[in-house]
Amino acid sequence: MDRVNRQFRLRARPQGLPKDEDWEYREEPVSPAGPGQVLIKTAYISLDPAMRGWMKEGRSYIPPVQLGEVMRAGAVGEVVESQHPDFSVGDSVSGALGVQTWAISDGKGLHKVDPRLAPLPRYLGTLGMPGMTAYFGLLETGQPKPGETVVVSGAAGAVGSVVGQIAKIQGCRVIGIAGGPEKCRYLTEELGFDGAVDYKSDNLHEALKRLCPERIDVYFDNVGGEILDAALARLNMHARIVICGAISQYNATGPIQGPKNYLSLLVNRARMEGIVVFDNAKRYGEAAREMAGWIAAGQLKSKEHIVEGFETFPQTLLLLFSGAKQGKLVLKV
Amino acid sequence: MDRVNRQFRLRARPQGLPKDEDWEYREEPVSPAGPGQVLIKTAYISLDPAMRGWMKEGRSYIPPVQLGEVMRAGAVGEVVESQHPDFSVGDSVSGALGVQTWAISDGKGLHKVDPRLAPLPRYLGTLGMPGMTAYFGLLETGQPKPGETVVVSGAAGAVGSVVGQIAKIQGCRVIGIAGGPEKCRYLTEELGFDGAVDYKSDNLHEALKRLCPERIDVYFDNVGGEILDAALARLNMHARIVICGAISQYNATGPIQGPKNYLSLLVNRARMEGIVVFDNAKRYGEAAREMAGWIAAGQLKSKEHIVEGFETFPQTLLLLFSGAKQGKLVLKV
Numbered sequence: 001m002d003r004v005n006r007q008f009r010l011r012a013r014p015q016g017l018p019k020d021e022d023w024e025y026r027e028e029p030v031s032p033a034g035p036g037q038v039l040i041k042t043a044y045i046s047l048d049p050a051m052r053g054w055m056k057e058g059r060s061y062i063p064p065v066q067l068g069e070v071m072r073a074g075a076v077g078e079v080v081e082s083q084h085p086d087f088s089v090g091d092s093v094s095g096a097l098g099v100q101t102w103a104i105s106d107g108k109g110l111h112k113v114d115p116r117l118a119p120l121p122r123y124l125g126t127l128g129m130p131g132m133t134a135y136f137g138l139l140e141t142g143q144p145k146p147g148e149t150v151v152v153s154g155a156a157g158a159v160g161s162v163v164g165q166i167a168k169i170q171g172c173r174v175i176g177i178a179g180g181p182e183k184c185r186y187l188t189e190e191l192g193f194d195g196a197v198d199y200k201s202d203n204l205h206e207a208l209k210r211l212c213p214e215r216i217d218v219y220f221d222n223v224g225g226e227i228l229d230a231a232l233a234r235l236n237m238h239a240r241i242v243i244c245g246a247i248s249q250y251n252a253t254g255p256i257q258g259p260k261n262y263l264s265l266l267v268n269r270a271r272m273e274g275i276v277v278f279d280n281a282k283r284y285g286e287a288a289r290e291m292a293g294w295i296a297a298g299q300l301k302s303k304e305h306i307v308e309g310f311e312t313f314p315q316t317l318l319l320l321f322s323g324a325k326q327g328k329l330v331l332k333v
Numbered sequence: 334m335d336r337v338n339r340q341f342r343l344r345a346r347p348q349g350l351p352k353d354e355d356w357e358y359r360e361e362p363v364s365p366a367g368p369g370q371v372l373i374k375t376a377y378i379s380l381d382p383a384m385r386g387w388m389k390e391g392r393s394y395i396p397p398v399q400l401g402e403v404m405r406a407g408a409v410g411e412v413v414e415s416q417h418p419d420f421s422v423g424d425s426v427s428g429a430l431g432v433q434t435w436a437i438s439d440g441k442g443l444h445k446v447d448p449r450l451a452p453l454p455r456y457l458g459t460l461g462m463p464g465m466t467a468y469f470g471l472l473e474t475g476q477p478k479p480g481e482t483v484v485v486s487g488a489a490g491a492v493g494s495v496v497g498q499i500a501k502i503q504g505c506r507v508i509g510i511a512g513g514p515e516k517c518r519y520l521t522e523e524l525g526f527d528g529a530v531d532y533k534s535d536n537l538h539e540a541l542k543r544l545c546p547e548r549i550d551v552y553f554d555n556v557g558g559e560i561l562d563a564a565l566a567r568l569n570m571h572a573r574i575v576i577c578g579a580i581s582q583y584n585a586t587g588p589i590q591g592p593k594n595y596l597s598l599l600v601n602r603a604r605m606e607g608i609v610v611f612d613n614a615k616r617y618g619e620a621a622r623e624m625a626g627w628i629a630a631g632q633l634k635s636k637e638h639i640v641e642g643f644e645t646f647p648q649t650l651l652l653l654f655s656g657a658k659q660g661k662l663v664l665k666v
Contacts, residue, residue: 060600229591243598243599245599260588260589260590262589262591262592262605263557263582272606274602274603
């Protein structure tokens, strides 16, 4: 068995898109599990837009990754050694294991997952952080009611695709915003969305006007920028905007583009609220059970975009920002 | 008695600050009260930042004033003729009477006020729309809790000064943002604010850091622009931003400046919500009773900035935007 721990560490804080030189590739000997620890061999690493934020200095919802540290990432893998009472050799586990091929954990934030119920990469997507983000962000903060119109951006992504499907299950009219005809077809033909807007070719304002004749009650935003402004311009009275992310702005080297239509909140007595999934950690189990039921019933579909080869991490990460992927982006070790 | 109805009508939609040429001054004969109507002689006209929004075309929380119409405005006056069962000659009343010296009303939106309890202009300020806006915006939407830090912009204005004083009554630490040392002194020395920021000379970010050591729990925004961004940068976890207005942006001829720090909502799981006072119309009585109690107890002070001369309306209105007034701006007919 390969007992070399291959890692990507953050060498420099990226300006704009992360470049190869921002990463340090390192090989280290694998340490054994000490008392209270488990040793995990990583199988799949989750690549998420939030990682771009963790590379930045400054106050955020979580401390930034320090220069020289192994890059933070969610991952699933198999327990190879255990001196922890809750985990046994052979268990499949999920946690913040980092961008490395082996990880030591003290069990904090580590969860067992069942590879017989779902393929392992799904525990990084619909049954992982993106799914939890969608579930709590939409249901708790967005509070959609049957018959309302829900619009989601980044709709073909790991979070957006789950948001839209849960909104359908709640009896809403659901419109997705995504880039390119293939993603839009996926939304309407495979996931059952009521409509899709291709932000790369459609006129956003006209498309939202046509597809949301009764305006927007809930807008779930993953992207920020022009798309957030277009949604603001189409709000219904007492609308709720869930701010989950702003991928269009993460690599900006100048100032963030603020939503110039924010006074629509006043006109429509509407609300814009930010969410961070970790706040719901105590309720992940409840959400996972309900979502597993929807998956079993065929109401909640998933797609993973799996790229093989640990060494491709710096380039594969960029697929998040180029739009050249569909569904949850996962790196197979 | 002067039976000529002098009026200012909207001639053109202003570009930037409203100019003299945007108004048409007209004199008309006064019509008698018909069945179900009252005839009112206007005494004081309310000049409010919201009027700038009513001059603009486009969807808002209220239809725009049409070209050629008498400009919309709140006012107080005296009933001179009545064919309405609820109003008698001699009653003092408040309502949306418009920028004119005489008004006909069918009683809708017309309220009796008592000139023995408070001077008439106060019914356009603390006991009128600005006071109601402050009361419901702060208490219902801002939801301040004792010990929390509340920051209000436009703090020496009709709405802001009431927001800050109510927040003090709720047991909060209150910081006001206003323009110039005189207004700032008024806030801390006369109204009991815990601190004041002079946005014209202080470094906003440093001042908010110094005056809000435990960050901002409630930010009540009347101004938008750079000040909104500075407050966003200093939010506490689960903060609430009340969007009441954006006077810094009302006369913009280019696009509105969107809050580039809006992702602070995400970092802090915070909320930004718009309010329109009319939504609380059914509860005005309840609010007025509570506020009258605070006034009687000396906990809620008011200042009106009264300018005499109906004909000065076009120029007096501009005092709202130049910052050269303090307290509620009222035009005495």
